[in-house]
Amino acid sequence: MCLGIPGLIVERWVRDDGAILAQADFDGELRTVQLNYLPDLQVGDYTIVHAGFALTRLDAQQAAETLRLMRETGVLAPES
Amino acid sequence: MTVPAGWRLFARYAYAPNARGYCGPPGARVLADVARGDGAGEHVDVPALARRFSGAWPYQVLIAELAGIDDPLDARVGRAYWTGSELTGEIDARRLGELLLERFAAQAGHYWSHLTADLLEEVTPTHVFHVLGVYPWSRLLAGGRPEPLEVLDSCRIRPGTVLERRGEQLLVSAARLGWNGRELSLGEPGPELVGYWPAGDGEDPAPGDSVAIHWRHACDLLEPGSRSQLERYTSLQVEATNRRLRRSRGEP
Numbered sequence: 001m002c003l004g005i006p007g008l009i010v011e012r013w014v015r016d017d018g019a020i021l022a023q024a025d026f027d028g029e030l031r032t033v034q035l036n037y038l039p040d041l042q043v044g045d046y047t048i049v050h051a052g053f054a055l056t057r058l059d060a061q062q063a064a065e066t067l068r069l070m071r072e073t074g075v076l077a078p079e080s
Numbered sequence: 081m082t083v084p085a086g087w088r089l090f091a092r093y094a095y096a097p098n099a100r101g102y103c104g105p106p107g108a109r110v111l112a113d114v115a116r117g118d119g120a121g122e123h124v125d126v127p128a129l130a131r132r133f134s135g136a137w138p139y140q141v142l143i144a145e146l147a148g149i150d151d152p153l154d155a156r157v158g159r160a161y162w163t164g165s166e167l168t169g170e171i172d173a174r175r176l177g178e179l180l181l182e183r184f185a186a187q188a189g190h191y192w193s194h195l196t197a198d199l200l201e202e203v204t205p206t207h208v209f210h211v212l213g214v215y216p217w218s219r220l221l222a223g224g225r226p227e228p229l230e231v232l233d234s235c236r237i238r239p240g241t242v243l244e245r246r247g248e249q250l251l252v253s254a255a256r257l258g259w260n261g262r263e264l265s266l267g268e269p270g271p272e273l274v275g276y277w278p279a280g281d282g283e284d285p286a287p288g289d290s291v292a293i294h295w296r297h298a299c300d301l302l303e304p305g306s307r308s309q310l311e312r313y314t315s316l317q318v319e320a321t322n323r324r325l326r327r328s329r330g331e332p
Binding site for chain 2: 004005029031036037048050051052053055056058062065066069070
């Protein structure tokens with residue numbers, strides 16, 4: 001995710017120490033991310049993550065366009 | 081089959097952020113196999129993995145293109161990008177920056193609005209430019225949270241001097257980035273523990289050796305020339321970042 005792959009938030013929870021965490025689906029790969037910079041992100045939202053932190057909110061159209069460009073440039077595998 | 085030197089160099093530097101899930105496709109274990117150079121990584125398709133590192137790969141492609149080198153994974157190209165080298169200084173940085181921004185802006189410009197021509201004056205064809213200039217973190221420093229400085233410092237390649245080996249770790253002396261609320265600076269070197277690969281080829285770091293540290297992992301032994309280039313390009317990018325941050329506050 002050197003440039004940030006859009007992730008779809010599929011689960012969200014708050015840890016005991018206050019960290020807001022989410023499980024996000026990055027083109028089929030699930031990873032845990034921190035939401036402290038965008039604490040109002042909810043399940044169903046798209047986000048760009050860098051170094052484990054969600055830094056940017058995307059709408060579904062932006063996410064689809066970004067994924068398309070990433071496939072075109074070979075960063076992501078083509079859709080099967 | 082011997083793993084080409086440039087493939088091994090790429091694997092060394094790409095391993096740690098990949099292992100953390102930050103960059104590239106899943107594949108840290110095979111990158112480590114390639115990086116160690118002990119034969120286990122001989123059948124790994126490093127070019128296929130490298131193409132999926134959306135940060136590093138465009139630099140290696142453009143450095144090779146502008147230097148007239150056929151292979152983006154040539155060791156000279158990787159050295160120029162990850163630490164800086166004499167070749168780095170021979171690349172037309174402005175041209176590379178223009179081509180790079182075309183690519184990055186098409187892919188990421190709609191969510192990272194700072195990827196504009198204003199960034200061109202900061203461009204060197206190096207990883208430290210990518211970390212300080214392209215990533216959004218330097219623009220988040222003023223917010224006061226600890227993560228921006230920690231990410232910038234971990235993600236840049238830091239030179240360190242080996243003090244001693246402690247099992248699977250090295251005690252090194254290395255400088256950290258500092259932030260005083262207005263400017264970045266490089267501090268005095270201090271001791272810290274970092275990971276490393278016990279080498280399969282007799283290249284274990286020894287006290288006094290220089291190493292490159294990426295995400296708290298000593299990933300490469302540095303020749304004195306590479307270390308001084310790394311220090312030089314790091315200083316240049318820290319200065320360029322501070323100029324940008326001053327401008328963003330409306331200061332001359």
